[in-house]
Amino acid sequence: MASQSMNYKESSSLFEKAGTYYKLAKEWKMAADVFNRAAVDSMKFGPHMAATYFKRAAELYVKCEDEAAVKAFENAAENFIDNSRLSMAAKAYDLLGEFHEKKERLVLAIESHSTAADLYGAESSPAQSAMSMRKVGNLSVLVNDYSGGAVCFEAAAESYVGNTLGEFIIPGCLLSSILCHIAAEVPGRAIDKLSSYEDDFPTFKNTRERVFALSLCNAFDGDYLDMFMKDSDLSFLRPWQKVLLEIIGDKSLPNA
Numbered sequence: 001m002a003s004q005s006m007n008y009k010e011s012s013s014l015f016e017k018a019g020t021y022y023k024l025a026k027e028w029k030m031a032a033d034v035f036n037r038a039a040v041d042s043m044k045f046g047p048h049m050a051a052t053y054f055k056r057a058a059e060l061y062v063k064c065e066d067e068a069a070v071k072a073f074e075n076a077a078e079n080f081i082d083n084s085r086l087s088m089a090a091k092a093y094d095l096l097g098e099f100h101e102k103k104e105r106l107v108l109a110i111e112s113h114s115t116a117a118d119l120y121g122a123e124s125s126p127a128q129s130a131m132s133m134r135k136v137g138n139l140s141v142l143v144n145d146y147s148g149g150a151v152c153f154e155a156a157a158e159s160y161v162g163n164t165l166g167e168f169i170i171p172g173c174l175l176s177s178i179l180c181h182i183a184a185e186v187p188g189r190a191i192d193k194l195s196s197y198e199d200d201f202p203t204f205k206n207t208r209e210r211v212f213a214l215s216l217c218n219a220f221d222g223d224y225l226d227m228f229m230k231d232s233d234l235s236f237l238r239p240w241q242k243v244l245l246e247i248i249g250d251k252s253l254p255n256a
Helices: 002-024 028-042 050-061 066-082 086-102 106-122 126-142 146-160 166-183 187-200 208-221 225-231 239-251
Strands: none
Touching: 002 028, 002 050, 028 050, 028 066, 050 066, 050 086, 066 086, 086 106, 086 126, 106 126, 126 146, 126 166, 126 239, 146 166, 166 187, 166 208, 166 239, 187 208, 208 225, 208 239, 225 239
């Protein structure tokens, strides 16, 4: 048995070297195939290396073979989880999510980034979990799931609490949540959330994001949204926030 394990170890090492050479030659399919084979052999003697090889294979398959890339990312994540390397598994799911995004499979991208967020959270990495959750929020907007987006942006803000850099990101997350609530045509909930955010996130109260959100809620409720948007400084808004604002503007039209 020990001899057989040694043979698998030697073969996986040879496959790794071959994969490296194929990669240098930009033979993506060949490189991915042999890294994948290295991963399979590694599982016979020590699965801790298999996840790394699967991840390398996946990153090469994205250049040439769609289904194989998805499978390799999933295999990498599964093996990372089996070895209690949850952050690495989360990274694999984030990469898979980005791959789905490029292929415009947005629902699958949402699922992958959501899984990544959960794994980062389980590994006590709240800031990284928040980054993945923001991606889910952005994608939710693109598939018109505004209520889901609001939940994601709020969860991201909560995860950033206590993080020095994250404290600067919280106001934008909360504004995105408010925009999602209005886009979902529940402005009353937006007002309620704005009030609760002022209590739950003390640093939010004196920010331009809070002032903008309050003014927007009042404009939407008072039917002067068009004038508000013409007179307001929108330069600080992120791209997805501008998309949400356009959606809100369309919904406020008489025939919308």
